[in-house]
Amino acid sequence: MAAVSSGTAKVTLPTDEQILITREFDAPKHLVYRAWTTPELVRRWWHANRGEMTVCEIDLRVGGTWRYVMIADGGLEVGFHGEYREIVPNERLVSTEVYEGIPDAEEHAAVDILTLTEADGRTTLTILVEHPTKDGRDAHINSGMEAGMQDAMDLLEEVAASLA
Amino acid sequence: MARAATTADAFNAVAEPRRRQILDVLAAGERPVNDLVVQLGLAQPQVSKHLRVLREVGAVEVREAGRQRLYRLNGAALKPIHDWVKEYERLWSERFDELDVVLEQLQEKEAEDGSSE
Numbered sequence: 001m002a003a004v005s006s007g008t009a010k011v012t013l014p015t016d017e018q019i020l021i022t023r024e025f026d027a028p029k030h031l032v033y034r035a036w037t038t039p040e041l042v043r044r045w046w047h048a049n050r051g052e053m054t055v056c057e058i059d060l061r062v063g064g065t066w067r068y069v070m071i072a073d074g075g076l077e078v079g080f081h082g083e084y085r086e087i088v089p090n091e092r093l094v095s096t097e098v099y100e101g102i103p104d105a106e107e108h109a110a111v112d113i114l115t116l117t118e119a120d121g122r123t124t125l126t127i128l129v130e131h132p133t134k135d136g137r138d139a140h141i142n143s144g145m146e147a148g149m150q151d152a153m154d155l156l157e158e159v160a161a162s163l164a
Numbered sequence: 165m166a167r168a169a170t171t172a173d174a175f176n177a178v179a180e181p182r183r184r185q186i187l188d189v190l191a192a193g194e195r196p197v198n199d200l201v202v203q204l205g206l207a208q209p210q211v212s213k214h215l216r217v218l219r220e221v222g223a224v225e226v227r228e229a230g231r232q233r234l235y236r237l238n239g240a241a242l243k244p245i246h247d248w249v250k251e252y253e254r255l256w257s258e259r260f261d262e263l264d265v266v267l268e269q270l271q272e273k274e275a276e277d278g279s280s281e
Contacts, residue, residue, distance in 0.1 A: 008253070008257040008260075009253055009256035009257040009259075009260050010253070011249055011252055011253040011256065013249065016179065016181070019252075021256050023256070023257075023260045025260075025263070025264065025267055026264070026267070027267040027268075027270070027271055028271075031267055031270045031271060031274070032263075032267065034270065035263055035266045035267055035270060041266055041270075044262065044265075044266050045259055045260075045262035045263040045265070045266050046259060046262075047259075047262070048255055048256075048258040048259040048262065049258055049262065050255070050258070134179065141248065141249060141252045
């Protein structure tokens with residue numbers, strides 16, 4: 001909370017099947033990579049203040065798997081998992097990503113390509129999420145929306161309670 | 165919650181790559197249909213068909229100017245799409261704000277240790 005934000009995330013939809021997320025960080029890339037791939041550190045940011053991360057498993061090797069689960073403050077549980085396909089330490093990480101909240105989740109696995117580029121001690125992070133289908137891509141975006149809606153509902157509840 | 169798709173909503177209208185191309189061209193300003201035909205390299209009946217779909221959802225508007233019909237973009241009709249992605253963007257923004265805090269601490273620790281591995 002104390003840190004000054006380096007800017008907001010930029011999300012674009014380059015094609016029907018893709019999501020591109022971009023953000024710059026005021027830190028060298030080896031630290032961004034460490035924060036991205038160390039479970040104790042991931043647990044501290046991945047929740048996005050929307051709940052508690054209950055599972056954070058990272059087996060960082062090609063063919064190794066990862067799994068993140070969060071219980072949002074309203075009780076909604078969202079889980080994601082995948083397998084690492086390509087690892088270039090501090091620079092590039094390719095993995096699959098399955099959103100566990102949709103039917104036939106495994107068939108809709110996306111491929112995530114994380115890239116870190118450093119210039120003058122600052123790091124540009126990009127995540128390209130490639131889905132096999134447009135529907136899968138849309139469901140993925142909805143997963144963020146549902147957690148966000150939950151978040152908004154909780155806030156509303158708090159405000160309502162404070163007025164009572 | 166999740167968006168409900170209908171046959172005539174903005175999401176459907178922009179699902180077609182050619183229609184997105186039309187919107188891109190119109191984003192630069194009003195155009196007659198002939199300009200779109202040239203820029204897209206499509207036959208006029210096809211362009212007109214796409215324009216009809218875009219007009220049905222209000223993404224494109226048309227006005228008569230002399231003998232020409234000029235088409236223009238109406239960004240407000242695309243707002244549902246913008247809002248939809250916005251929520252996802254907000255999730256990542258908040259995630260990254262937390263990541264900033266972690267990174268700041270990692271940098272402090274590295275400075276204290278006097279090594280940068």
